[in-house]
Structure formats: structure tokens, C-alpha cells
Amino acid sequence: MAGVNSTALLTDHYELTMVQAALRSGAAHRRSVFELFARRLPGGRRYGVVAGTGRFLEALADFRFGEAELADLAAREVVDEPTLEWLADYRFSGDVHGYAEGEIYLPGSPIMVVESTFAEGVLLETLALSMLNHDSAVASAAARMVQVAGDRPCIEMGSRRTAEGSAVAAARAAYVAGFASTSNLEAGRRWGVPTAGTAAHSFTLLHDDERAAFRAQVDSLGAGTALLVDTYDVEQGVRNAVEVAGTGLGAVRIDSGDLLGQAHAVRAQLDELGATGTRIVVTSDLDEYAIASLAAGPVDSYGVGTRVVTGSGHPTAGMVYKLVSREDDEGVMVDVAKASRNKVSVGGRKEAVRRLDNGVASAELVGIGEAPESDGDDRPLLVPLVRGGEVVVPTGPEAVEAAREHHRRARAELPRSAGRLSEGEPCIPTRFIDELPAPRQALGTEDTDDR
Amino acid sequence: MAGVNSTALLTDHYELTMVQAALRSGAAHRRSVFELFARRLPGGRRYGVVAGTGRFLEALADFRFGEAELADLAAREVVDEPTLEWLADYRFSGDVHGYAEGEIYLPGSPIMVVESTFAEGVLLETLALSMLNHDSAVASAAARMVQVAGDRPCIEMGSRRTAEGSAVAAARAAYVAGFASTSNLEAGRRWGVPTAGTAAHSFTLLHDDERAAFRAQVDSLGAGTALLVDTYDVEQGVRNAVEVAGTGLGAVRIDSGDLLGQAHAVRAQLDELGATGTRIVVTSDLDEYAIASLAAGPVDSYGVGTRVVTGSGHPTAGMVYKLVSREDDEGVMVDVAKASRNKVSVGGRKEAVRRLDNGVASAELVGIGEAPESDGDDRPLLVPLVRGGEVVVPTGPEAVEAAREHHRRARAELPRSAGRLSEGEPCIPTRFIDELPAPRQALGTEDTDDR
Structure with missing residues (x-):
């Protein structure tokens, strides 16, 4: 006792x-x-x-x-x-x-x-x-997001926007409601929720240029990784990403701007570069409404942070x-x-x-x-x-x-x-x-x- | 390690x-x-x-x-x-x-x-x-509540509306921003925040009638306690409270209904019964706006729950x-x-x-x-x-x-x-x-x- x-x-x-x-x-x-x-x-x-x-x-x-x-x-x-x-x-x-x-x-x-x-x-x-x-x-908010996301996986990434213990519980609750994975490592250890993650803008800024950052990430995590392409210029970022990782690049992530417009542009660019299997992950204050608005876009998965851990309002x-x-x-x-x-x-x-x-x-x-x-x-x-x-x-x-x-x-x-x-x-x-x-x-x- | x-x-x-x-x-x-x-x-x-x-x-x-x-x-x-x-x-x-x-x-x-x-x-x-x-x-939400409450103490009571670890942190943060106390016992132990609390509706319902419940509470906690008077009928509740505890009753708590109107009625009733020193505590989904609307009412302290622990929106x-x-x-x-x-x-x-x-x-x-x-x-x-x-x-x-x-x-x-x-x-x-x-x-x- x-x-x-x-x-x-x-x-x-x-x-x-x-x-x-x-x-x-x-x-x-x-x-x-x-x-x-x-x-x-x-x-x-x-x-x-x-x-x-x-x-x-x-x-x-x-x-x-x-x-x-x-x-x-x-x-x-x-x-x-x-x-x-x-x-x-x-x-x-x-x-x-x-x-x-x-x-x-x-x-x-x-x-x-x-x-x-x-x-x-x-x-x-x-x-x-x-x-x-x-x-x-x-879970109630997460279920709505999962529902509008359809077959596209939702990834819970909101740990930083809620207290540290709530973050673990939120990752677990979102998974119960159908999220595919979480960024939260303790939720992985404690509750067996699959964890996922790649890199932040700081990783790109740390290196001498974007290509050096992408090269470091691909060297270490393999071409199947997701490269974050919006630190400087998205179009150049996509070009750098495919040049460094090759057409077998796993995914690119877009974390700012007009997500729908960019998803279309990035998809077209990736296809043109031959990276037809490279997936597009979007993040940036997503909620069920934003996910619904992206349903018609060429998006492969959604990273959801603040709005899921705070119950979407x-x-x-x-x-x-x-x-x-x-x-x-x-x-x-x-x-x-x-x-x-x-x-x-x-x-x-x-x-x-x-x-x-x-x-x-x-x-x-x-x-x-x-x-x-x-x-x-x-x-x-x-x-x-x-x-x-x-x-x-x-x-x-x-x-x-x-x-x-x-x-x-x-x-x-x-x-x-x-x-x-x-x-x-x-x-x-x-x-x-x-x-x-x-x-x-x-x-x-x-x-x-x-x- | x-x-x-x-x-x-x-x-x-x-x-x-x-x-x-x-x-x-x-x-x-x-x-x-x-x-x-x-x-x-x-x-x-x-x-x-x-x-x-x-x-x-x-x-x-x-x-x-x-x-x-x-x-x-x-x-x-x-x-x-x-x-x-x-x-x-x-x-x-x-x-x-x-x-x-x-x-x-x-x-x-x-x-x-x-x-x-x-x-x-x-x-x-x-x-x-x-x-x-x-x-x-x-803390940012709490500070606004403290500011509009003026000299009247605010009591943090929101533990049940946020995850258990966040509840402790929220009690601590509200106290930093000027709240007087919390209901959360772990915040008392861990961070030295003063804790407070009296009784819920269940305590009244547990007993054979309201007077029996008030009697049990006063016998155990003294006449300085706060009696919850809105389980059945507020006017009768106030009468029962003063009859049981005497005019030295510490406080009455109102947790539902038109708080401003009731505060005026209860104050008049308490004064008429001679309980001029008995304080009025109000609770029930208060936020900074509700507190502001009660500023002109005869209220002595505010119990704030959901809205402070969830940052008031x-x-x-x-x-x-x-x-x-x-x-x-x-x-x-x-x-x-x-x-x-x-x-x-x-x-x-x-x-x-x-x-x-x-x-x-x-x-x-x-x-x-x-x-x-x-x-x-x-x-x-x-x-x-x-x-x-x-x-x-x-x-x-x-x-x-x-x-x-x-x-x-x-x-x-x-x-x-x-x-x-x-x-x-x-x-x-x-x-x-x-x-x-x-x-x-x-x-x-x-x-x-x-x-």
C-alpha cells in the first residue's frame, strides 16, 4: 500500500x-x-x-x-x-x-x-x-475525424498542446476511436498505441541547407521516411526531396498554407517527377471540418494535433x-x-x-x-x-x-x-x-x- | 536512473x-x-x-x-x-x-x-x-476571473472536468493566477495550494431529509461549514440551514438556477433570519463573464469548475x-x-x-x-x-x-x-x-x- x-x-x-x-x-x-x-x-x-x-x-x-x-x-x-x-x-x-x-x-x-x-x-x-x-x-471528437477521413489514416500529434498526462490519455482515446497512430511515446509504451514521427522544421533549419537536412534524414531513416517540404519553398522542397530520396520516397509532409491547393500542386509535381507512390501527409490545425474539406484532395493521411486533444471545441x-x-x-x-x-x-x-x-x-x-x-x-x-x-x-x-x-x-x-x-x-x-x-x-x- | x-x-x-x-x-x-x-x-x-x-x-x-x-x-x-x-x-x-x-x-x-x-x-x-x-x-483564464471577482475569493473546483493529472496542474496554475483555493487534494499535498470543500447533493439525498443531512454536516464540520441549499427548494433549504446551524452558519452554497436573482433572495432571507454574517457561495458553470454579471449581487465567493480548467474556451x-x-x-x-x-x-x-x-x-x-x-x-x-x-x-x-x-x-x-x-x-x-x-x-x- x-x-x-x-x-x-x-x-x-x-x-x-x-x-x-x-x-x-x-x-x-x-x-x-x-x-x-x-x-x-x-x-x-x-x-x-x-x-x-x-x-x-x-x-x-x-x-x-x-x-x-x-x-x-x-x-x-x-x-x-x-x-x-x-x-x-x-x-x-x-x-x-x-x-x-x-x-x-x-x-x-x-x-x-x-x-x-x-x-x-x-x-x-x-x-x-x-x-x-x-x-x-x-474519443468523441476523434470519432468524427475518423469518420470523415474514411480510409485515410489519422495520426494523433497533439501532445504538445495538452498537459503531459492528458497527452498520453488523449493518444489512447483517439486510438480507441479509430486513429491509426500517435506521436506520443509513452502511449506506445503504456498502452501499445502505434507511434510514428519523422522530423520538424528545426531539423531542416539545423542543417546548412534543405538538401543537407533531407540527406541526413534519408541516410538515417531510409527513403521510406516522410520529408517536411515547407520550411522554405514547397515547390523547391518537393524537388529537393525527390532528388535526395529518389522516386521511392515514402511521403512528404505539408504543415502550413492552403493545404488543399498545395496538395494538388504537390501531387502533380510528385507524379511528374516519377514519385507516383510518394504519399502526402498534411498537418496544421486540422479538425473534422478541415479534414472534410480535404476529402476531394490528393491527401493520403492526416496529422491532427490541438483539435483532437482538446475535443474539437x-x-x-x-x-x-x-x-x-x-x-x-x-x-x-x-x-x-x-x-x-x-x-x-x-x-x-x-x-x-x-x-x-x-x-x-x-x-x-x-x-x-x-x-x-x-x-x-x-x-x-x-x-x-x-x-x-x-x-x-x-x-x-x-x-x-x-x-x-x-x-x-x-x-x-x-x-x-x-x-x-x-x-x-x-x-x-x-x-x-x-x-x-x-x-x-x-x-x-x-x-x-x-x- | x-x-x-x-x-x-x-x-x-x-x-x-x-x-x-x-x-x-x-x-x-x-x-x-x-x-x-x-x-x-x-x-x-x-x-x-x-x-x-x-x-x-x-x-x-x-x-x-x-x-x-x-x-x-x-x-x-x-x-x-x-x-x-x-x-x-x-x-x-x-x-x-x-x-x-x-x-x-x-x-x-x-x-x-x-x-x-x-x-x-x-x-x-x-x-x-x-x-x-x-x-x-x-492561468490566463483564471487571471481574468480573479480580476473581475475583485476582493471576492475564487475557488477552483474543476478537477472532475479534466484529466486527473491536468486537474492537479490546473489547480496549481489557477492559484498562481490568484485563485484562493482548490478542491483538489493532490494539489494541496504536492504544491501547497489551500484546499476547501463541503458537501454535494448526494450527501443531502443520502439522508432521510434535508434537515437530517444539514444536521449531520453541522455536527461533524461545525456551524462554520457551507450548506448546499438547492437540492429541493432553495427557500426551504435556507430556512432549514439556519434552523439547524443557527445564525452563526458559515455559508450557503447555490449551485443551479438564476444565480443573481437567487443570491438577492437568499441574502434577504438570511438577513431576515438573523444570519447576517452567513456568506453566499455560488457555483454552476461560472466563467469571467458570469462572475462579472454577479459583481453587483450579494455574493461572497465564486466556485469555478469547467471553465477555468479548460481555459475558458x-x-x-x-x-x-x-x-x-x-x-x-x-x-x-x-x-x-x-x-x-x-x-x-x-x-x-x-x-x-x-x-x-x-x-x-x-x-x-x-x-x-x-x-x-x-x-x-x-x-x-x-x-x-x-x-x-x-x-x-x-x-x-x-x-x-x-x-x-x-x-x-x-x-x-x-x-x-x-x-x-x-x-x-x-x-x-x-x-x-x-x-x-x-x-x-x-x-x-x-x-x-x-x-
């Missing part, structure tokens, strides 16, 4: 003071259900992508208050002595069900359901939200973690929800299936208290992640590959309207089904005529 | 392949100057705030390739054997000058100047940018790290810059001073190759951070306090136009002064008539 890997302080002060007060009132030990969900999708998006689950499950195993953490909490008088004693023995012993990593989510989808005592569950609020909100924001997924049910004095579970008008929550433990009609998703059905009545085609969405405190699914690089594959299949089920970049309603509606079979509340659109 | 704390893989693949190619060409050992700067301020802001410097300096000390990192790079064939051998001995041995943490920056300000061999300096590109871009984005500061000068074959330093039209960089090592007229900043003077000619009032901006590979400034919690104080003083020097929330020009212009005394290029506005 060492402090070095502890994740226990990656949380908010008030979670510990709530535990203190609830230990004193006795309510700390009431059985409770917390759910993690998003009230809406950011920016009129058509769907969201769950990511971060595997990271959360690894962090959960390290969520222990060791000597270092306890000493700090004591020194700063965050909580009292009985609470410190309780924290010293803390180990999550409950159950967690959730959407598989890579799954599509919609407004109101019960993305994660945590069942434990109040005290055990409330402590996980910030850790779960930090990881799911960030990673899902990146929506750097957080806005998910919340709410108490939806808890035990009363008689040991009976009671559904609970905040009443304030503009922050509607639906009480009660949820189950969810995706309704499929001939393999095409038509609704997110969320049952309260029990599973929605299901026809044969429906796909259950909640899978067991933790049982009695033990993580029951893989979490390492193989889980990232599985999440990527899961995402590919779940994405393929969505109706055609999911592919729209314009702002609008979610591509399928969320329907809350009460214990009674009639729909109780719908979030999202009923407009599913389009496929 | 253990792998556990190594920061060496928090970088991009291409930095290592550039080192490989430059080792082969021999250019790797050319003396080089890299500079970190921002071409512009995001979103028409009037100034930016440097943060993350202390974190970078700590990470620099751990930037070593240990056995684990080298084994991974070898297994994934990122670089060749001679490069692995060079990396095994890597230890930054150069000099770094930079703006003090907390300093104001403007477009073109030479925020960090790294002098070393090419290979030593190029490896730090991503690590430095990740930390400075993220932390400065948060600008989650990255857009800083870049560019080679500006390098040695040639004769050992002479040559200024270099990329030529492409839309990504202007200015070659040559920079020095910078802030010109002060009667204590008020009027321009950012940036000299190329030597310090700008200075009158007595000018304040030099670049301070030594690393000499011969050794960090020469403090980096722990005391450095965070120093950065906070430095920011307070630097902010106080700015002209009154710095306080404008509207989009516009930087509050002072940046002037590049060549070796000749005449101005060579100006970035930003000349419009400084306003103070």
Missing part, C-alpha cells in the same frame, strides 16, 4: 468531508447506487464515445490511502481522526457495471453504475469523472456522477434525485439496451429498476467491470485493442444521421422505460426516419 | 528520430538556441500568464532514459542502437532562461530560451510545451518551441527561421524587458542578439532557470507562492486596458528591436493611450 502509485488524492476535498460527516451520522454505510452519465452531448453532436474506462479501472486498484496520503490529510486537517482510520482501511468492495470502453453513448445513457456503500462510492466521483470526461471528449464531455438510489432505515432501497428544475436527474438504478432494427440502432432504451423489455435484436449495454472490488475485465494494451474493435462495431450500427457534422439532435433518442412498459420520459430526438 | 519517475517518454516520436538522423549527420552536436513563445494570445485576450515553469523544471530533472524506457524504445524499434546508447547517457547540460512563473506574456515574448546542443534541446520540445501550454492557458495557449539560432561549420552562431508566409518566426536569440512609464507597462521590448537598450524604469524579463544542466531556482510549494506574488505584482503594472473582457488587441504592444536601435517589427497594438 505504497504512496508512490496511490491515486487516492486525485479527488476533491468535499468527498472526504462528506465521508466524515456521514460516518458520524451513520449514513456512510447505507447501500447506494451512483451513476455516471451525460445530460446532453456537447455542441449538437450526434453521438458520444465512451473512453477512459480501462484507465479508471487501473486507477481504482491503486485507490488506497497509504501512509503518505494519510499523513498529508492529517497535517492539513482535512478530516478528523476517525475518518483517517476509516480511510486507512479503504478498499472499494462494491460492484461496477458500465458501458464497454469504445461504446457509443447518448444523453442519459447509464455509462457507469457504481453499487457499494455511500462512503465507498462517493470517494470515486472525481476520479471516475476526470478520466471519463477527458477521454470521452477526445469541447474539451470535456460534461458527464456527472449522481446518487440515484440508497438504502433507508429499514434497509429498503429508495430512488433519489435532485429536484431543482434546470438540472434534471432520473432516480433509480438503470439498465440499458440499444434497440436494433435489422442491425441498425433506433433507440437507447433505459429501464429504471429493471431491464427494459427486450426483443431479440436488442443489444445489452451494461457489462460487469468490478465485482466485490475485483476488476473482472482486462485493462492493459489488449483492452485498448478490444475497445477499438468494440467501437468500430458499435459505430457501424448507427443510422446514417450519425455521420452528420452539422449541429443537431442525437442520432437516436434515449427512452426511459419505467417499471411500467410505457415510456416515461424521452431525451433526444424521435426523428429517426433517416438512415 | 529508475524508470518509475522518468519523464523521458512524455515526448514525441519524431524528436528521437531527429536525434538519430542528426547524430548520423553530425549536426546533433551543433550549439543551438530554442525559444518557446506564443505567436498570438487566444481569443482576443489582452494578456497571457506564464505558468508551468516550476513543473517543467522538476520534470527536467527526471528526464532520463532508464532501462525501462530504453528497453521499450528498442523493442518497438523507435530508434537505432547508436541513438539508444546516446540516450542512455542523456542528461540536459545546457542553460535555460525564462520568464518567471506568474509573469505576464504577450505575443512574441521569449517565454523560455533553451541553449544547448541541438540534440539536447530538441528532446525537450514536447515536455516544455505540454506543461507551459496547459498551465498558461488555465481556450484550453491551450498555442505556444511553440522553435530553433532560432544554431552553430555553423565554423562554429559561428547563425540565426534561423522558417520562411513560410503564414507562420512567421523571428530568428536569433532574444532578450526582453518590459518598458515601464511611471510604473505602468507601455511595451514589451524584445531585442535580437542582445538586450534592448533600456532606460532606468525597464524591467528585465528573462531570469536564469537552469545553468549547466542544474536547476537554479526553487520549484516546490514555496516557488508556487513566489509565482503567485510575482503574478500579482506584474499584473498590477499593466495599463487599465488589460482589464477589458471584450476581444481586442493585447494591452501593450510587442516591439522587436534589432541590433540597430530602430524597431524592426511590431506584433500587437500601438494603441496604449488608455490607462
Whole structure:
């Protein structure tokens, strides 16, 4: 129970003071259900992508208050002595069900359901939200980019535009959503994401001239490398590149200017020089809209930085973690929800299936208290992640590959309207089904005529 | 040289392949100057705030390739054997000058100047940018919030809306920019930022009714605590709060609805109940504009979450790290810059001073190759951070306090136009002064008539 890997302080002060007060009132030990969900999708998006689950499950195993953490909490008088004693023995012993990593989510989808005592569950609020909100924001943006890129690979290159730990998580999330590779080396080591990269402008500027730089790069990395041709003049750069590397040059990269116009010019020039197999990589503040605008151009792959790691305008997924049910004095579970008008929550433990009609998703059905009545085609969405405190699914690089594959299949089920970049309603509606079979509340659109 | 704390893989693949190619060409050992700067301020802001410097300096000390990192790079064939051998001995041995943490920056300000061999300096590109871009984005947004909040404290509460590591860094950056405290416990332990927090809606919902919840909280945390009054009905909540805690209640928190209208109603109700000293804390998607709109309301402090940790619409500061000068074959330093039209960089090592007229900043003077000619009032901006590979400034919690104080003083020097929330020009212009005394290029506005 060492402090070095502890994740226990990656949380908010008030979670510990709530535990203190609830230990004193006795309510700390009431059985409770917390759910993690998003009230809406950011920016009129058509769907969201769950990511971060595997990271959360690894962090959960390290969520222990060791000597270092306890000493700090004591020194700063965050909580009292009985609470410190309780924290010293803390180990999550409950159950967690959730959407598989890579799954599509919609407004109101019960993305994660945590069942434990109040005290055990409330402590996980910030850790779960930090990881799911960030990673899902990146994956949701990445999925749109992958979708418009079609068969052309997207490379995640945004490490420098986000904090160093987020960079690793963002590379992982983008890969889950279909990116081909990343520039981030730690994401390669930690999560098995393929890494890629060639050279920056500084490498060209370091050498006496562009040809000397290209020669150095080709000598070391082979003619299959990608040469950056826009440090001085693109046309001269392409000429230098082919002269130095030969017509077997792997790729050229363009990182500035009118990308579409340049791609056409560079393609024509490469073909004229006989480098018909040389690919064109474009980078420079790309997002899903810029990628869409390049779809008709002779571009072979997209390097995406800032916009993917910052969620393309929506750097957080806005998910919340709410108490939806808890035990009363008689040991009976009671559904609970905040009443304030503009922050509607639906009480009660949820189950969810995706309704499929001939393999095409038509609704997110969320049952309260029990599973929605299901026809044969429906796909259950909640899978067991933790049982009695033990993580029951893989979490390492193989889980990232599985999440990527899961995402590919779940994405393929969505109706055609999911592919729209314009702002609008979610591509399928969320329907809350009460214990009674009639729909109780719908979030999202009923407009599913389009496929 | 253990792998556990190594920061060496928090970088991009291409930095290592550039080192490989430059080792082969021999250019790797050319003396080089890299500079970190921002071409512009995001979103028409009037100034930016440097943060993350202390974190970078700590990470620099751990930037070593240990056995684990080298084994991974070898297994994934990122670089060749001679490069692995060079990396095994890597230890930054150069000099770094930079703006003090907390300093104001403007477009073109030479925020960090790294002098070393090419290979030593190029490896730090991503690590430095990740930390400075993220932390400065948060600090720059936080400073605007602090400015409009005036004497009312701002509390950072956004951990759940950003990745877990970014949450700690964001709490630290917001504190540098003047926030009073954070909810993030790790920021308290790691950086000495004061932490604060009370209770969530789940705590109220856990108990049989609101009064029972308030009673539990007051019993445990004392009447000085803040009670969250909007779980059910705010008016009833305030009544319950004062009945349970008495008129000595520390604070009530409102987290939803029309905050201004409710603040007025709650203040009147509290006063009527005799709780004239009870403070009002508001939270709920606040940003600098929402804070400004509450300035005339009876609000005592602001809890700010999503918008501060995501840079209030600008989650990255857009800083870049560019080679500006390098040695040639004769050992002479040559200024270099990329030529492409839309990504202007200015070659040559920079020095910078802030010109002060009667204590008020009027321009950012940036000299190329030597310090700008200075009158007595000018304040030099670049301070030594690393000499011969050794960090020469403090980096722990005391450095965070120093950065906070430095920011307070630097902010106080700015002209009154710095306080404008509207989009516009930087509050002072940046002037590049060549070796000749005449101005060579100006970035930003000349419009400084306003103070």
C-alpha cells in the first residue's frame, strides 16, 4: 500500500468531508447506487464515445490511502481522526457495471453504475469523472475525424498542446476511436498505441541547407521516411526531396498554407517527377471540418494535433456522477434525485439496451429498476467491470485493442444521421422505460426516419 | 536512473528520430538556441500568464532514459542502437532562461530560451510545451476571473472536468493566477495550494431529509461549514440551514438556477433570519463573464469548475518551441527561421524587458542578439532557470507562492486596458528591436493611450 502509485488524492476535498460527516451520522454505510452519465452531448453532436474506462479501472486498484496520503490529510486537517482510520482501511468492495470502453453513448445513457456503500462510492466521483470526461471528449471528437477521413489514416500529434498526462490519455482515446497512430511515446509504451514521427522544421533549419537536412534524414531513416517540404519553398522542397530520396520516397509532409491547393500542386509535381507512390501527409490545425474539406484532395493521411486533444471545441464531455438510489432505515432501497428544475436527474438504478432494427440502432432504451423489455435484436449495454472490488475485465494494451474493435462495431450500427457534422439532435433518442412498459420520459430526438 | 519517475517518454516520436538522423549527420552536436513563445494570445485576450515553469523544471530533472524506457524504445524499434546508447547517457547540460512563473506574456515574448546542443534541446520540445501550454492557458483564464471577482475569493473546483493529472496542474496554475483555493487534494499535498470543500447533493439525498443531512454536516464540520441549499427548494433549504446551524452558519452554497436573482433572495432571507454574517457561495458553470454579471449581487465567493480548467474556451495557449539560432561549420552562431508566409518566426536569440512609464507597462521590448537598450524604469524579463544542466531556482510549494506574488505584482503594472473582457488587441504592444536601435517589427497594438 505504497504512496508512490496511490491515486487516492486525485479527488476533491468535499468527498472526504462528506465521508466524515456521514460516518458520524451513520449514513456512510447505507447501500447506494451512483451513476455516471451525460445530460446532453456537447455542441449538437450526434453521438458520444465512451473512453477512459480501462484507465479508471487501473486507477481504482491503486485507490488506497497509504501512509503518505494519510499523513498529508492529517497535517492539513482535512478530516478528523476517525475518518483517517476509516480511510486507512479503504478498499472499494462494491460492484461496477458500465458501458464497454469504445461504446457509443447518448444523453442519459447509464455509462457507469457504481453499487457499494455511500462512503465507498462517493470517494470515486472525481476520479471516475476526470478520466471519463477527458477521454470521452477526445474519443468523441476523434470519432468524427475518423469518420470523415474514411480510409485515410489519422495520426494523433497533439501532445504538445495538452498537459503531459492528458497527452498520453488523449493518444489512447483517439486510438480507441479509430486513429491509426500517435506521436506520443509513452502511449506506445503504456498502452501499445502505434507511434510514428519523422522530423520538424528545426531539423531542416539545423542543417546548412534543405538538401543537407533531407540527406541526413534519408541516410538515417531510409527513403521510406516522410520529408517536411515547407520550411522554405514547397515547390523547391518537393524537388529537393525527390532528388535526395529518389522516386521511392515514402511521403512528404505539408504543415502550413492552403493545404488543399498545395496538395494538388504537390501531387502533380510528385507524379511528374516519377514519385507516383510518394504519399502526402498534411498537418496544421486540422479538425473534422478541415479534414472534410480535404476529402476531394490528393491527401493520403492526416496529422491532427490541438483539435483532437482538446475535443474539437469541447474539451470535456460534461458527464456527472449522481446518487440515484440508497438504502433507508429499514434497509429498503429508495430512488433519489435532485429536484431543482434546470438540472434534471432520473432516480433509480438503470439498465440499458440499444434497440436494433435489422442491425441498425433506433433507440437507447433505459429501464429504471429493471431491464427494459427486450426483443431479440436488442443489444445489452451494461457489462460487469468490478465485482466485490475485483476488476473482472482486462485493462492493459489488449483492452485498448478490444475497445477499438468494440467501437468500430458499435459505430457501424448507427443510422446514417450519425455521420452528420452539422449541429443537431442525437442520432437516436434515449427512452426511459419505467417499471411500467410505457415510456416515461424521452431525451433526444424521435426523428429517426433517416438512415 | 529508475524508470518509475522518468519523464523521458512524455515526448514525441519524431524528436528521437531527429536525434538519430542528426547524430548520423553530425549536426546533433551543433550549439543551438530554442525559444518557446506564443505567436498570438487566444481569443482576443489582452494578456497571457506564464505558468508551468516550476513543473517543467522538476520534470527536467527526471528526464532520463532508464532501462525501462530504453528497453521499450528498442523493442518497438523507435530508434537505432547508436541513438539508444546516446540516450542512455542523456542528461540536459545546457542553460535555460525564462520568464518567471506568474509573469505576464504577450505575443512574441521569449517565454523560455533553451541553449544547448541541438540534440539536447530538441528532446525537450514536447515536455516544455505540454506543461507551459496547459498551465498558461488555465492561468490566463483564471487571471481574468480573479480580476473581475475583485476582493471576492475564487475557488477552483474543476478537477472532475479534466484529466486527473491536468486537474492537479490546473489547480496549481489557477492559484498562481490568484485563485484562493482548490478542491483538489493532490494539489494541496504536492504544491501547497489551500484546499476547501463541503458537501454535494448526494450527501443531502443520502439522508432521510434535508434537515437530517444539514444536521449531520453541522455536527461533524461545525456551524462554520457551507450548506448546499438547492437540492429541493432553495427557500426551504435556507430556512432549514439556519434552523439547524443557527445564525452563526458559515455559508450557503447555490449551485443551479438564476444565480443573481437567487443570491438577492437568499441574502434577504438570511438577513431576515438573523444570519447576517452567513456568506453566499455560488457555483454552476461560472466563467469571467458570469462572475462579472454577479459583481453587483450579494455574493461572497465564486466556485469555478469547467471553465477555468479548460481555459475558458481556450484550453491551450498555442505556444511553440522553435530553433532560432544554431552553430555553423565554423562554429559561428547563425540565426534561423522558417520562411513560410503564414507562420512567421523571428530568428536569433532574444532578450526582453518590459518598458515601464511611471510604473505602468507601455511595451514589451524584445531585442535580437542582445538586450534592448533600456532606460532606468525597464524591467528585465528573462531570469536564469537552469545553468549547466542544474536547476537554479526553487520549484516546490514555496516557488508556487513566489509565482503567485510575482503574478500579482506584474499584473498590477499593466495599463487599465488589460482589464477589458471584450476581444481586442493585447494591452501593450510587442516591439522587436534589432541590433540597430530602430524597431524592426511590431506584433500587437500601438494603441496604449488608455490607462
